[in-house]
Amino acid sequence: MKPRFLQLFLLLTPLIVGCTNQPKAPNIIYILADDMGYGDIKALNANSKIPTPHLDQLVNEGIAFTDAHSNSAVCTPTRYGTLTGQYAFRSRLKSGVLVGHEPALIEPSMPTVGSLLKQADYQTACIGKWHLGLNWAKKDTTQPLFHGGNLWDIFHTENVDYAARVSGGPCDLGFDYSFIIPASLDIAPYVYLENDQTTAAINRQVPFYKDESARGIWYRRGDVAEDFDHTTVLQTLTQKALDFIANRNEEEPFFLYFPLTSPHTPWFPSEEFAGKSKAGVYGDFVAMTDDVVGQVMQALDNAGIADNTLIIFTSDNGSHWLPKDVEQFNHSANGPFSGMKSDVWEGGHRVPMVARWPEAIKAGTKSSTLVSSTDLMATCAEISGQLTPSSACDSYSFLPALTGASSPNEQRTNIVHHSVNGTFAIRKNEWKLIDAKGSGGWSLPEGNCTDSLNQQLYNMHNDSSEQHNLYNEYPEIVKELNVLLETYKTGNEAR
Incomplete structure (x- = not known):
């Protein structure tokens, strides 16, 4: 029995564990899709032109948030916010994303969701x-890591010691076990790292x-390891996740952070899913992503732990679905929202x-609670009966929204949005102010x-x-939101 588990649940669900009336800490699985839009789930x-039976099942058996946002419209900053509870613009990364050979963004001393739950006796992966x-x-060590080219297109990487342990990764940041690829499926190096060690030698460059x-x-x-095949990465990662669930220590709860490589490019649905959707190869890859969720759900059923497992599915940003794609397939991957991945418009981060x-x-709950991807930290802190780390200054617990319980904890009323080029927007209740003329991203550059x-x-x-710009009609609201945004940008906002 874990003494730190959420006292709130003594009031909510008096579960019987053995001969006691104390609740058992839930397992937590956080599945983070890559570039999947709000409108993809049926x-x-x-x-939607994509079959998503397993995600539909999650919606029907759980809760769907209609006003949830990634803290950035692109990959790296969202992942930073998810694990640290802090907006990524507070880090050294002010725009864009990292690539495969760049140094670690999360500082070694920074608490993460992994380290937080590890303190509460969770197994973390x-x-x-x-x-x-x-x-x-x-x-x-006297020479640069690589020569020639740039970070996106490195010519020579002979000085990278792929056989040595890599630092700054999951095992240095609170995870007991890790099996990762360094960046996106379209960014080198193309290697697997298990517990911060490559699993095979680099034997070619593609x-x-x-x-x-x-x-x-x-x-x-870029560089490719001998055991790496772009077309089977999603299957490999899924099997590792299923193995972790099956081989866990049954005496302790677990936290599985499961950031998928799909449906980010390259779109490589397996043969089983070819033609599965009516939204082209992208839609087929989303259908395959849905199947991954189904496999995780089945693993929980097989282990008999589904009832006390909190499984969260979300995406790191909106879909990279172009207007021509919408027209060709009559499928709106980002739902009714303007823009796409990269934008500060809603399609980039809703x-x-x-x-x-x-x-x-x-079951079957819908919530309009305003949620950010930075909120995982505070939510896990409340679930595990711990204080939210002070560094997680942008994290608010959405546990009361999950359970329908009242809570004295402060709830989120505003949220900062951030685009690929570093454009800011601020949302407070129903009002959203964008500090730019355009989308802040690829849809409509400034x-x-x-x-x-x-x-x-x-x-x-x-x-x-976002069809009607009310900037001229509400000058006082514009003024108020500009002041609020500036407090966030300068780090002086009050919780």
């Missing part, structure tokens, strides 16, 4: 896409690859978020915008698709 978008930088060892027959099937050139925990969550106004103001309750 249960959240009746017009990270399996999947890392994309938070790693400290690769050098063969010759050139830039692109399949001209369909969009989204491509990856950058994400699907579904959770199931049969012993605590009422230089392509002809609007005379330098900012945008939208009422998200009445205009969630």
Whole structure:
């Protein structure tokens, strides 16, 4: 029995464990899809052209959040916020993402969700896409890590010691076990790292690859390990996650952070899922992603632990689904929202978020609670009966929303949005102020915008698709939100 477990649940669900009336700490699985939109899940978008039976089941058996957001519109900063409870713009990364050979972004002293739950006697595992930088060892410490090219297209990596332990990864940040790829599936190096060691030797370098027959099937050139096959990475990671669940220590709860490589490019659905959707290769890869969720759910059933396992599914940002894709397939991957991955418009960061925990969550619940991906830390702290670390200054517990319980804890009323180029937006209740003319990303770059106004103001309750800029109509709200945004940017905001 874990003494730190949430006292709140003594009031909510008096579970019988052995001969006691004390609740048992729940297992926690956090599945983070890569570039999947709000509109991809059939249960959240009746017009979706993609079959998602397992995610639909999660929606029907748990809770769906309709106002959930990634803390950034691109990969790396969202992952930073998810694990630390802190907006990534407070780190050294002010825009963009990291690539495979860049150093670790999370400082060694920074608490993570992994280290927090490890303190509460959880078994902790990270399996999947890392994309938070790693400290690769050098063969010759007097020389640079690599020569020539740039971080996105490195020419020579002879000085990277792939056989040495990599620091700054999951095992240095609170995870007992890890099996990861360094970055996205289209960013080198293409290697598996198990407990911060490569699993096979680097035996070749692949050139830039692109399949001209369909969009989204491509990856950058770089080093490849002998056991690495782009087309089977999702299957390999899934099996590792299933193995972890099956081989866990049954006497202790576990936390599995499971960041998927899909449906990010390259789109490589297996043969079983080819043609499964009516949204092209992307849709087929989303269908395969849904099947991964189903396999995890089945593993929980097989182990007899589904009832006391909190499983959360969400995405690191919106889908990279272009207007031409919407037109071709009549499928809106980002639902009714404007923009896409990279943008500070809603399509860039309004994400699907579904959770199931049969012993605590009422089936078929919908919640309009404002949630950020940074909120995992505070939620896990409350679940495990611990204080939220002071460094997790941007994290608010959404446990009361999960359980429907009242809580004295402060709830989130505002949230900061951040785009690929570092554009900010601030949301407070129904109002959203964007500190730019355009999308802050790829949909409408600032230089392509002809609007005379330098900012945008939208009422998200009445205009969630951001079609009517009310900047001139509500100057006092614009002023208030600019002041609030500045406090966040300077680090002076009050909790």
